[in-house]
Amino acid sequence: MRKNIEQEGGIDNFIKILTEKAREYEISDAQISDLDDISKSVSIKYNISQQSENSNTGMIIFTPLKNTFYETNPFKSAERKYPVDYGYPTTLLSVKQYTLPEGFEVAEMPEAANIALPNGMGKFIF
Numbered sequence: 001m002r003k004n005i006e007q008e009g010g011i012d013n014f015i016k017i018l019t020e021k022a023r024e025y026e027i028s029d030a031q032i033s034d035l036d037d038i039s040k041s042v043s044i045k046y047n048i049s050q051q052s053e054n055s056n057t058g059m060i061i062f063t064p065l066k067n068t069f070y071e072t073n074p075f076k077s078a079e080r081k082y083p084v085d086y087g088y089p090t091t092l093l094s095v096k097q098y099t100l101p102e103g104f105e106v107a108e109m110p111e112a113a114n115i116a117l118p119n120g121m122g123k124f125i126f
Helices: 002-007 010-023
Strands: 024-031 043-049 115-116 124-126
Touching: 002 010, 010 024, 010 043
Parallel strands: none
Antiparallel strands: 024 043, 115 124
């Protein structure tokens, strides 16, 4: 992440690009912390808002994992001849907090998931 922010021309430019990529959302109050402290993880915090496409039904439907990790699937080949090796362990962590509009309540929550690959090679926890 530090390298990505540097390549984009610094924090201000990175936030500008992040805002431009969020076509469906409005991003505000973006903050990046611990960029210079390599003993800590980089933290990116921002608020997003979205006009509901379902406002006439009185329901808001959204996908919590949308736009979280990858824009496209990095594994495009239909056939795998060699194991995937990133060269080092990687942790991608996304923590989100949602505030519902006044008068709304949660009708259905996604199921919890804990999926692991054999030999501890990877896991997904939701």
